Amino acid sequence: MLLRLLRACYVVLLLGMSFWAFSYFYYAEHPNLLNATLAVAIIIGLGGTVFASDLIEKEKQITTISAVAFGLLMGLLLGYLFGLALDPLLSSWFPQRAESLISIQQIARMVVTIICCYISISTLLQTKDEFRFIIPYVEFSKQVKGGRPFVLDTSVVIDGRIADICETRIIDSKLILPRFVLQELQAIADSSDKMKRNRGRRGLDILKKLQNNPKLEVEMNDGDIPGEPDQGEKIRVDERLVLFAKSINGRVVTNDFNLNKIAQIQGVDVINLNEVANALKSVALPGEALQVRIVKAGDQIGQGVGYLDDGTMVVVEQGRNAIGQEVMITVTSALQTPAGRMIFGKIERPSGNPSSLNIDIGKMTELK
Structure with a gap:
């Protein structure tokens, strides 16, 4: 004006x-x-x-x-x-x-x-x-509104949880999407592989949702990096993203474990949405009882694998015979990694009869 x-x-x-x-x-x-x-x-x-x-x-x-x-x-x-x-x-x-x-x-x-x-x-x-x-x-010097800006990675846009997080109004900083990240997203959406194509289109839909959110400030940046090599020298998108975030003093938002490590080595702050999700999950302590449905066999002999409602993987010892059933397990340990959380447990068996897991004693009486 x-x-x-x-x-x-x-x-x-x-x-x-x-x-x-x-x-x-x-x-x-x-x-x-x-x-x-x-x-x-x-x-x-x-x-x-x-x-x-x-x-x-x-x-x-x-x-x-x-x-x-x-x-x-x-x-x-x-x-x-x-x-x-x-x-x-x-x-x-x-x-x-x-x-x-x-x-x-x-x-x-x-x-x-x-x-x-x-x-x-x-x-x-x-x-x-x-x-x-x-x-x-x-x-x-330049005054920056709110906190330091967030630089979005391709994986976090495709994941979609960033849009749900922004709806909670926790994020009040600017979201920056570099042009080369958008180009990579478009290339995925135009892929001949149907699965990749669906993931790319989902990412474009999430990006449009972020732009239409009146609570957010989303900026499309050309992603120019001071001292960037000539066009003849090809830079990976991950490396370019880290250099760009470092040049604007921003923070990278990603789900990529390798990008997380690269950014930390370069001294760039990283927000891994998997780590954020793990921090918000309820902690399962050893000795607690959980009810889980075993859906498939595990990697080790006799193991069964199930999932909680929030997607947490549960590995059950001697649970292969209970595939397709809802069972009560006792938590023995929990392992938390940037890729997600895993819970290990064993099936609770009635005292005095360890073999009575899948047998209803009342029905056996009627049969006899």
């Missing part, structure tokens, strides 16, 4: 200066229509060129008082210096009368000052986040 107001004021000043220049030459003691038209053409042409070049640049940012004040001071200073430099030239171009020369000098200084102020303020308004106002012993 402030940039629009600046543009409107600039246009009004240009029109005013053009009318003033036209009136000066046309209604003078010796009217000169050619000089009047030429003065208006120069003012409109020069000012319009500067205005059009500013419109071509589409990247605009919110203004700040410091940028406006500093740009205005710089513009006034440059306008004054350029005005002094124009005086000798104007004196040689218009040697007729002293009064005319003074008026022409005033018009030229005002036009140059307006252009310098506009260029200075517009440039600082659009680059204030990258520009640092350095004063001896004082430095005004």
Whole structure:
């Protein structure tokens, strides 16, 4: 809004200066229509060129008082210096009368000052986040809204839990999706493999859901990295993601165990959603009783595998014979890893008859 107001004021000043220049030459003691038209053409042409070049640049940012004040001071200073430099030239171009020369000098200084102020303020308004106002012993650096930004990985977008977490309003920082991550997601969605294609399309749907969330600030970033190798040198997406997060002082959000380790080696903070989910799961202590349905055989002889409602894997000793049944187990140990949590247990057997797990004694009595 402030940039629009600046543009409107600039246009009004240009029109005013053009009318003033036209009136000066046309209604003078010796009217000169050619000089009047030429003065208006120069003012409109020069000012319009500067205005059009500013419109071509589409990247605009919110203004700040410091940028406006500093740009205005710089513009006034440059306008004054350029005005002094124009005086000798104007004196040689218009040697007729002293009064005319003074008026022409005033018009030229005002036009140059307006252009310098506009260029200075517009440039600082659009680059204030990258520009640092350095004063001896004082430095005004970029202010970041909320905490450090989160840089999303392809795996965490496809996983989808990040959208559910954002719905809880726990995350108040900006979410950044680099362009190369989006390209990798699109490549997965266009894969010839049906499973990969479905995962890629799910990721695009999750991304759209994040963008439509009014509680979030999602930014698509080009992912430019200072000192990035030439196009001839290929960088893996994981390595590029870590370098990008490091360059913007962000935090990587991922489900990839290997990316987690790479980022930690590089000194980049990582948020692993699997670790977050494990931290929120209820802890199963040794000796507790759990009811689980055994669905398949385990890797070891006699083992059965089941899953809790939250997806936690439960490995049951001597549970292979109970596949397809709901059984009560006693927890013997629990193992927590970045890839998930595993619970180990053994089947509870009635005391005095260890072999009565799958046999209903009442039914045996009826049969007898």
